[in-house]
Amino acid sequence: MAETKLQNGETAEDTAHTVAAAGRKVLEEGYDNLREYGGKSLGYAGRLTDDLAEFVKREPLIAVGAAFLLGYVAAQVLRRLPS
Numbered sequence: 781m782a783e784t785k786l787q788n789g790e791t792a793e794d795t796a797h798t799v800a801a802a803g804r805k806v807l808e809e810g811y812d813n814l815r816e817y818g819g820k821s822l823g824y825a826g827r828l829t830d831d832l833a834e835f836v837k838r839e840p841l842i843a844v845g846a847a848f849l850l851g852y853v854a855a856q857v858l859r860r861l862p863s
C-alpha cells in the first residue's frame with residue numbers, strides 16, 4: 781500500500797499525529813484554566829456566604845423580610861408557569 785505524500789513530504793499519518801498532539805495540548809490548557817477558574821469561583825462563593833452570614837447577624841429583621849419577599853416572588857412566578 782503506497783503512502784500518500786503531502787506537499788512538504790509528510791504522510792497523512794504524520795499530519796494526523798501532529799493535529800492530535802496539538803488537540804491534546806489545547807485540551808490540557810483548557811482543563812488547567814477551568815480548574816483555576818473553578819477555584820476562584822469557590823473562593824468568591826465562600827466570601828459571599830461569609831458576607832451574607834455577617835449581614836444576617838447584623839440585620840436579622842431585614843434578612844427575614846428579604847427571605848419572605850424572595851419566597852413570595854418565587855411562588856408567584858411558579859404559580860404562573862403552565863403545568
